Amino acid sequence: MSEASGTTNRLAPLAEDTVGPYYPYSFIDGDRSDLTRLHHGLSVGPKGQKIILRGRLLDSDGAPVDDALLEFWQANAAGILRTPASDEHPELDPFFDGFGRLITTAAPFDFKTVKPGAIVAGNGMATRAPHVTLTIFSDGITRLVTQVFFDDEAEANASDPLLTSLPLELRERLIAQRAGREADGFTVYEIAIVMRGPGETPFFDDLSS
Template sequence: MSDTPVTNRLAPRAEDTVGPYYPYSFIDGDRSDLTRLHCGLSVGPQGQQIILRGRLLDSDGAIVDDALVEFWQANAAGILRTPDNNGHPLLDPFFDGFGRLITTTEPFAFRTIKPGALPAEGGMAARAPHITMTMFSDGITRLVTQIFFDDESKANAQDPLLASLPPELRERLIARRVEAPADGPAVYEIAIVMRGPGETPFFDDLSS
């Protein structure tokens, strides 16, 4: 056996007693930017590009790092990509609506297309433009919430999920537009508080 030191080992993960833990290959940089062009193609998804900038906060107001965050949303026409609607005429072939990232000690940035309003279909009420956000972190199996946009006030006022919450809780689900450059994506910001005072409303599960 060689005495040569091994130098290509991966650094150990955190020594917390509670997971979850994720393999290094689990995150692809493309998953935090859904506007990137596909390899070999010069076209991208339809719609207005935006950046959702956010902070995942604990009960002390500190940023939670090493959490897994997943995003799921409709395309610009308000159509969610699901196994049941692969033939929908309004699906965007260059947009799958699913993103994923792992948080760091800095605010996260998710670049995507602003979702359209979901039409009333199959007995379901119409929905305001929103992004479903799912979080996994140390000691937390799964948290699910939805993020809405402050410049969609008319649609927000008619959204059934927002209408089910008292006004002070609705505000915690609204991302605020902070930048709207003429030659770049609009930037929205939101803080997601995982527990304690000011906690963000979370839901058992959301299918749309």
């Protein structure tokens, strides 16, 4: 309250204080949608097969959802997630941090990265099929979390504990389909993420790997 006027001054939330469709300027960084370049000017990049995860974020009517914030988290090509516990891992890629972010438009989104490897346990046995964890922030929701797998990893998919916990029909909604190769050598995988209604993508409370 202002002592001089006796009126109350209220603070209005800024774009940085709300979740969608307004985001901090730091969230809108084109480099975060391309993990094949860690920094401008570097002549080296991460190891592994370069891919484009091309997707559409859709509502219950099949219409594209724009101004949603998508965050991506994945292992490197050797199946190593960058975490404090993996700092000394010999297969940690210094040119790959595994975290991406973009804001959707009415057009399909392109997320450039390297294809993740299967996540392995300490005994050398694969525990998770290659996948990308996707978190969605949008107006009217807190967040949605899902994972995207790859159709050419059938053997690994068949033993993944998350995929095999779902009915076959729902598993298929999490699997991106290989759709050819771009002129620059990137392999394209396509997927539709449906936020609600018929054909809704399976979402999970939280996923850390």
